Amino acid sequence: MREIVVVGGGVIGLSTSILLAKKGYRVTIIERNRVGCEASSKNAGLVVPAMYSPYPLSLDYIKTMKMMINGASPVKISPVRMGCRWIRHVLKNRGELARDTRWKSLRREGRLAIEIIRAFIHEMDVDCRYNEGSILEIYTDEDYLGEAVKHARDVEADGLKIEILDGDEMRELEPGLSTSIIGGLRYVYDASLDPEAYITGLRKLAEKEGVHVIEGVEVEGFKEDLDVKVFSRRETFKCDYLVLANGPWIRDLLRRVGYDIMIHPARGYVITLKMDEGRTLRYPLMIEEAKVVALPLGETIRLAGIMDFIGYDTRVPYRRLEKLLSKVYSQVPILEGLKTIDTRTAFRPCTPDEIPVIGFLPGSEKVLVAGGHCRFGLTFSGITGLIVSQLIAGEETVIDTEVFSPSRLM
Ligand SMILES: Cc1cc2nc3c(=O)[nH]c(=O)nc-3n(C[C@H](O)[C@H](O)[C@H](O)COP(=O)(O)OP(=O)(O)OC[C@H]3O[C@@H](n4cnc5c(N)ncnc54)[C@H](O)[C@@H]3O)c2cc1C
Structure with a gap:
């Protein structure tokens, strides 16, 4: 039986391991x-292929610069931390992604992306609070809403469905919204889940499929020969294939073996609020002008947002968060005054074109990268696992993988 080592036990590593184990490989996650x-x-627990549009295309640079100056921006970029190469790439990508639309293949396979996650949940004995069929994206500003409507039409052409609603229709669905909401979108096929419960379920499922999970061991390097040797401080693991699924730290690991790939961290936050009795949200909300998601999880609400390209800085910018949250409360007043239970920092693994990296390292037939999904790692975790398992098995992949090639970012 062929041996596979997967580095990283995040949603990408776990999903990939399950699908590899189902194909009959012996898999170890480190x-x-x-x-x-x-x-x-x-x-934020959203499985939203219909929202996918890479940020170099969707980011309004002028509005973002203005917001960065007034200190309440959902996005922050440190040119010093990111470097000229990354900034050049982001700027260049805007035109290229508009011309070369192969990135849309991910969105076109959006239903499959959801189906794989649904099938995993079906096999689990963990309640992931999985819901399909209604995520609301709300707007107070005509310009932003106009852009959203264009996005909805574009997405429909890719076979997914988004409804366009006015302010009253929005409030009918979600009475907790303020009268400042002039309209928005309802994502009809997309889904939401409890991310922590989902990870617990994935781990159990992986172990049920025979995946060996090793925790507390850091991979420090690897060497490819007739087989692949994977090094940690105390032990060397041998395998036939190695999958690097260790999030933004893929870059650090690859640097140790002589590659420089542009996968960078983008800092975000999740804030947990305790719901008061009688106050609740019916649907997950995307408060787009603040770029914050509000996800109802029973007794609590999870707010998730902020995208900072400033390296691995774990400090919490409380004043900026306060300003952003006041924007959220002005649009969703029932959230105001709820008790904050905790605030946690997380790092999205981001590429400068926001297209993930899925494929063999240049010149290698044994070492693959699976990462760099940025804002859509949960959404495309299942389909990434499927593609990796097809590449390793030498099968035709569901999506042409050239668009995901690691070499474009080296
Ligand atoms: C605030 C916020 C909101 C988000 N909302 C959504 C959403 O609604 N929908 C969506 O689709 N996506 C969302 N995302 C993005 C999504 O969470 C990520 O894209 C996804 O979790 C990345 O998964 P991963 O497995 O690639 O990386 P990670 O979750 O970072 O996992 C990598 C793992 O590798 C381990 N590791 C690192 N280096 C080594 C090493 N050398 N040896 C061994 N192990 C190692 C780490 O400890 C880690 O556990 C959000 C992200 C943030 C921060």
């Missing part, structure tokens, strides 16, 4: 800390 301890459990 996780330096605890399974799911990074962004994979600290995210």
